[in-house]
Amino acid sequence: MREVRDDLGRTVKIPRKLDRAISLAPSLTEMIFAIGAGDKLVGVTTYCNYPAETASIEKVGDTQTPNIEKIIALKPQVAFVSTASQLEAFTKTLEEQGIAVYVSNPKNLDEVFKDLGQLGDMFGRSAAAEDLVISLSGRASFVRHQANYHAEGSDKSVEKPKVFVQVSKEPLFTIGSDSFLTALVEQAGGVPATKDVPTAYPKLSKERAASLNPDVIILSDSDDNREPNLAFKDSKAVKNGRVYRVNADILSRPGPRLVDALEEIASKLKEKGK
Amino acid sequence: MQNRHILSWFVLIVSLLLALLLAVSLGSERLPIFDLSDSQAAIFFDIRFPRVLLGACVGASLATAGASLQALLRNPLAEPYLLGVSNGAALGTMIAFVFFEQFVFARPLLAFAGAGLATFTVYQMARSRAGMNVERLVLSGVIVTTFLSSIIVLLTSLLDAARLRGFTFWLLGDLSQSTMNGFYMTLAGVVIGTIVLTSQARPLNLMMIGERDAMDFGVEVGRVRMIVFGMASLLVGTAVAASGSVGYVGLIVPHLVRLAIGSDNRLVIPFSAIAGAIFVVLADTVARTAIAPRELPVGAITALIGAPLFIYLLKRS
Numbered sequence: 157m158r159e160v161r162d163d164l165g166r167t168v169k170i171p172r173k174l175d176r177a178i179s180l181a182p183s184l185t186e187m188i189f190a191i192g193a194g195d196k197l198v199g200v201t202t203y204c205n206y207p208a209e210t211a212s213i214e215k216v217g218d219t220q221t222p223n224i225e226k227i228i229a230l231k232p233q234v235a236f237v238s239t240a241s242q243l244e245a246f247t248k249t250l251e252e253q254g255i256a257v258y259v260s261n262p263k264n265l266d267e268v269f270k271d272l273g274q275l276g277d278m279f280g281r282s283a284a285a286e287d288l289v290i291s292l293s294g295r296a297s298f299v300r301h302q303a304n305y306h307a308e309g310s311d312k313s314v315e316k317p318k319v320f321v322q323v324s325k326e327p328l329f330t331i332g333s334d335s336f337l338t339a340l341v342e343q344a345g346g347v348p349a350t351k352d353v354p355t356a357y358p359k360l361s362k363e364r365a366a367s368l369n370p371d372v373i374i375l376s377d378s379d380d381n382r383e384p385n386l387a388f389k390d391s392k393a394v395k396n397g398r399v400y401r402v403n404a405d406i407l408s409r410p411g412p413r414l415v416d417a418l419e420e421i422a423s424k425l426k427e428k429g430k
Numbered sequence: 431m432q433n434r435h436i437l438s439w440f441v442l443i444v445s446l447l448l449a450l451l452l453a454v455s456l457g458s459e460r461l462p463i464f465d466l467s468d469s470q471a472a473i474f475f476d477i478r479f480p481r482v483l484l485g486a487c488v489g490a491s492l493a494t495a496g497a498s499l500q501a502l503l504r505n506p507l508a509e510p511y512l513l514g515v516s517n518g519a520a521l522g523t524m525i526a527f528v529f530f531e532q533f534v535f536a537r538p539l540l541a542f543a544g545a546g547l548a549t550f551t552v553y554q555m556a557r558s559r560a561g562m563n564v565e566r567l568v569l570s571g572v573i574v575t576t577f578l579s580s581i582i583v584l585l586t587s588l589l590d591a592a593r594l595r596g597f598t599f600w601l602l603g604d605l606s607q608s609t610m611n612g613f614y615m616t617l618a619g620v621v622i623g624t625i626v627l628t629s630q631a632r633p634l635n636l637m638m639i640g641e642r643d644a645m646d647f648g649v650e651v652g653r654v655r656m657i658v659f660g661m662a663s664l665l666v667g668t669a670v671a672a673s674g675s676v677g678y679v680g681l682i683v684p685h686l687v688r689l690a691i692g693s694d695n696r697l698v699i700p701f702s703a704i705a706g707a708i709f710v711v712l713a714d715t716v717a718r719t720a721i722a723p724r725e726l727p728v729g730a731i732t733a734l735i736g737a738p739l740f741i742y743l744l745k746r747s
Contacts (some may be wrong), residue, residue, distance in 0.1 A: 324596060361724070365688075366469060
């Protein structure tokens with residue numbers, strides 16, 4: 157056994173050789189697969205749909221209501237969770253069963269890279285994790301660099317577009333100051349329209365939405381979020397046809413594919429309107 | 431006596447106008463009184479104005495439904511929520527949302543159907559050979575309410591996460607999804623409901639003495655009961671379809687009205703409509719502005735004001 161520190165600063169005892177783990181968050185599942193340790197996962201949530209191999213892994217309920225009996229029956233050495241707050245009793249029960257609970261909750265791209273490194277360390281996949289982080293952070297820096305070049309480079313007249321990210325159409329939810337997407341939009345070369353609104357995913361007043369008049373609207377693509385809210389009907393984004401759908405999974409999971417989201421947003425921001 | 435009523439009408443209507451005026455002048459965005467720009471006009475006429483009007487109709491509907499159910503059942507605790515009417519409407523709306531999203535009228539129609547079905551079930555359960563017993567009725571209401579709640583919980587569990595978030599807000603009562611269409615539908619409901627229920631005020635007054643006594647006076651008790659149940663279902667159905675479950679309005683508002691002007695239903699029912707409108711319009715103004723530009727669900731505000739006030743009223747009586 158050895159001791160490691162998780163994202164909440166808790167000391168967690170994990171076995172030196174980790175072969176059986178479960179993940180209770182799709183972002184963690186993606187991270188573990190990305191470092192090449194997917195074969196060590198014996199249980200994931202019903203939300204875990206990427207990569208395709210997750211389909212054949214046992215499902216242990218969803219992130220909010222995991223099935224504790226099933227988890228114990230799978231005999232994992234470690235359960236990886238994204239938050240410990242709502243799972244206090246759950247954590248205690250698992251620890252009593254000798255199952256370590258490790259909290260990984262990255263809040264931005266750099267923390268994703270850091271956590272990938274830590275996971276690599278725990279699963280004995282340090283080299284793979286390091287390569288991955290180098291490649292991901294290389295792609296991310298390229299986007300950041302380009303975004304800044306566009307805004308501050310040769311053509312000073314180009315202003316950064318004001319970007320509204322619509323998480324849900326009705327009721328209208330968006331991203332706030334605490335969301336990693338706010339930082340991501342900034343890195344992609346945009347100005348997040350709601351970056352000063354408190355919390356991560358606030359329900360925004362439609363009056364405010366209408367007065368924001370964003371240049372670009374990004375829709376987190378899901379069944380009930382395919383169009384911008386009616387409050388945006390007169391916005392520049394709608395008039396100029398600059399409304400884009402981005403896969404909700406890559407937008408909502410602070411995992412390796414956040415770099416895909418960064419690239420996709422950056423490329424949308426470079427597009428010209430009609 | 432008559433003068434006092436004219437004064438009450440006057441005070442109430444002026445209060446409603448003031449509440450509406452206050453509500454349309456406050457919001458997360460500051461708007462000038464004159465010379466609105468195009469976008470400011472859109473904020474005012476497309477977003478704020480319909481929402482305030484819808485809030486008024488929802489408040490009027492719920493308070494009127496509560497006032498008449500309380501008169502009919504001779505129980506001041508009778509309330510659309512307690513009797514399962516609201517939950518029936520909520521379930522109807524949810525089914526409309528999940529299966530018939532493309533039809534505009536599915537929501538209010540199924541909400542009305544759900545409310546009516548819940549009322550009918552409660553009524554059938556409560557009926558016994560000895561006639562209608564109030565305790566039985568309230569108990570049946572509790573059973574139907576909890577049964578419907580569990581179906582709602584089951585349905586929300588089956589919906590995906592994004593929809594679930596919308597519904598948790600909606601179940602708490604949320605006026606942010608107001609449109610002029612929603613307003614017209616609720617307005618139609620509230621006009622028909624209030625007029626019909628006020629027309630039943632005299633028999634309801636007699637029935638408050640006792641159903642047998644009312645029959646002796648020639649009141650068709652069964653017919654009055656069907657009308658009240660039907661109209662209350664219509665009112666609650668249209669209100670819930672437009673704004674989810676805004677709680678405590680049907681309980682608190684008629685109480686306050688009776689406290690102010692006594693228990694004559696010819697006044698209690700229409701006064702409750704206006705007072706209910708004032709209550710929800712003001713509560714929603716708080717919901718819209720307290721943590722702007724974020725928003726609270728209006729049902730949380732009405733419950734926050736309603737629950738302590740209700741406890742106080744209960745202790746006093």
